[in-house]
Amino acid sequence: xxxxxxxxxxxLSRDGFGSGEGQSLERPFGHADPAQLASxxxxxxxxxxxxxxxxxxxxxxxFTRDFHNNIGAEIMGRNKFGPQRGPWENEDWQGWWxxxxxxxxxxxxxxxxxxxxxxxxxxxxxxxxxxPQEVLEEAFQAADGRDVRIGGGVETxxxxxxxxxxxxxxxxxxxVELERGERLWRSPEDLTDRFHLEVVxxxxxxxxxxxxxx
Amino acid sequence: xxxxxxxxxxxLSRDGFGSGEGQSLERPFGHADPAQLASxxxxxxxxxxxxxxxxxxxxxxxFTRDFHNNIGAEIMGRNKFGPQRGPWENEDWQGWWxxxxxxxxxxxxxxxxxxxxxxxxxxxxxxxxxxPQEVLEEAFQAADGRDVRIGGGVETxxxxxxxxxxxxxxxxxxxVELERGERLWRSPEDLTDRFHLEVVxxxxxxxxxxxxxx
Numbered sequence: 001x002x003x004x005x006x007x008x009x010x011x012l013s014r015d016g017f018g019s020g021e022g023q024s025l026e027r028p029f030g031h032a033d034p035a036q037l038a039s040x041x042x043x044x045x046x047x048x049x050x051x052x053x054x055x056x057x058x059x060x061x062x063f064t065r066d067f068h069n070n071i072g073a074e075i076m077g078r079n080k081f082g083p084q085r086g087p088w089e090n091e092d093w094q095g096w097w098x099x100x101x102x103x104x105x106x107x108x109x110x111x112x113x114x115x116x117x118x119x120x121x122x123x124x125x126x127x128x129x130x131x132p133q134e135v136l137e138e139a140f141q142a143a144d145g146r147d148v149r150i151g152g153g154v155e156t157x158x159x160x161x162x163x164x165x166x167x168x169x170x171x172x173x174x175x176v177e178l179e180r181g182e183r184l185w186r187s188p189e190d191l192t193d194r195f196h197l198e199v200v201x202x203x204x205x206x207x208x209x210x211x212x213x214x
Numbered sequence: 215x216x217x218x219x220x221x222x223x224x225x226l227s228r229d230g231f232g233s234g235e236g237q238s239l240e241r242p243f244g245h246a247d248p249a250q251l252a253s254x255x256x257x258x259x260x261x262x263x264x265x266x267x268x269x270x271x272x273x274x275x276x277f278t279r280d281f282h283n284n285i286g287a288e289i290m291g292r293n294k295f296g297p298q299r300g301p302w303e304n305e306d307w308q309g310w311w312x313x314x315x316x317x318x319x320x321x322x323x324x325x326x327x328x329x330x331x332x333x334x335x336x337x338x339x340x341x342x343x344x345x346p347q348e349v350l351e352e353a354f355q356a357a358d359g360r361d362v363r364i365g366g367g368v369e370t371x372x373x374x375x376x377x378x379x380x381x382x383x384x385x386x387x388x389x390v391e392l393e394r395g396e397r398l399w400r401s402p403e404d405l406t407d408r409f410h411l412e413v414v415x416x417x418x419x420x421x422x423x424x425x426x427x428x
Binding site for chain 1: 215216259271272273276279280284381412414416
């Protein structure tokens, strides 16, 4: 099996937004309430951020338990790492993900402002300016035969879709409307020229959208 | 997360049969046509027996790709290993699974007729007479912190269900009627006193049944 480029558990409002307007340190999703987008995942047994036992093992859990499955590296946009714009003013701040980030692989953060790599628990963050192709090449090497996750946000997923570098994509659509913010699509059908699409409603109310390259 | 006991990709007819009548060397599923039960899995990209590239990456593929995910051992009934009954007459015959069995972990075969362990590629077969609890204890140790798969057939799954040792169970129900053979249930509702159940129809025509312990 060749190495794949995968978007996983990418959370979207019914009207196509991955986050709201006005991202800040206190509000990573801007005006959106992250619980409305993410609570389906938090309810599952294998949610990577879960700290207590329990949780569901139904359909939604297949998606959260696939998060680490054969993934060897992640590429994320700068806004998924933190709210800063422009040059880094405080390199002591090590991102939104706490002392034990859920990635547990090398993570490549796309930014025009490089800074030194550092590790938190099993995750190492690298900061790279480069084309999607160039950063993907480095991520494939770091993944050592395993797949590379495109972690988001919306702008980063769109960059990799535009460069035709995405092999599979799982988008979890929540029953909420955001009206403004970062938009991935007007309709999932926008992508069906290049991708197969299966639409799978979950008992949780989430609708899973599964894309794979034609 | 504690070690779990998982039934995965267990294939059933709509009327509840896992295999037909009259198992033989030539017909592992008796009068049933295994293609009718298993073709949904063979169509996916991650079917463990796949030898050529390609395949679908939709809902069904989440189930086949979960086959190896955090599994450290399998327990199977003797009839999943081969069609022989009674004492082993020919220990040179090493089972139905070829030179490269898809399990890639220790496999414990339940039998009243022990024989020496042997390895084929990454899979080692052990032959054990013992209660489900005793064999599970050994499988947990062999799994080294990972989960144990109950591989079937029907009689073996029923033994572990009866002993209340199953934590999660995925049953893939195919649109075919077998009428006779090895029956797992009259209705999936038989199990909902002890298990949560989600029923998820797939675009392939298979209906996935997901059980987890209450």
